[in-house]
Amino acid sequence: MTDDRQNKAFPVSWDQFHRDARALAWRLAGAGPFEGIVCITRGGLVPAAIVARELGVRLIETVCIASYHDYTKQGEMQVLKPIADVVTAAAGEGGRGLLVIDDLVDTGKTARVVREMLPSAHFATVYAKPLGRPLIDTFITEVSQDTWIYFPWDMGLSFQPPIRDGVA
Secondary structure (H helix, E strand, O other): OOHHHHOOEEEOOHHHHHHHHHHHHHHHHOOOOOOEEEEEEOOOHHHHHHHHHHHOOOOEEEEEEEEEOOOOOEEEEEEEEOOOHHHHHHOOHHHOOEEEEEEEEOOOHHHHHHHHHOOOOEEEEEEEOOOOHHHOOEEEEEOOOOOEEEOHHHEOOOEOOOHHHHOO
16 A cells, blocks of 8 residues: 555445445344354444344454554564354354454455465455455445545544654
């Protein structure tokens, strides 16, 4: 991702994100029932909470994968925390019955890693870009590959870097 992101910025407010995540839940309601949700952290945490509430899912797990290391460049994929065995045991073979949620599928690198872990799970994101779209089953809004989405947790009145980046 280059610094052209200012030209194709897509800022998303908390209200808009909540509406879009609820729309995702509506779309997913017919695809279930789901035994549990696996959210891809960190971006999948907020939509997973909303979808879990709307669909009445109580078993929620995280898989922690680092890909964006400085907010602008995707680096090598690193699994920081795999999916707990108790969650995969509750599902069918290959994760059948599990719902994997993330905020966005971009290039598909993260989705590929998780898809290898849970090949039969249902994958859903709120937003999708063309390169990653074939790897997911359900999404709400497609944006162009060169669009940079500014999520509400990234912004104040202007972009806010994480606190740890400003600590000397």
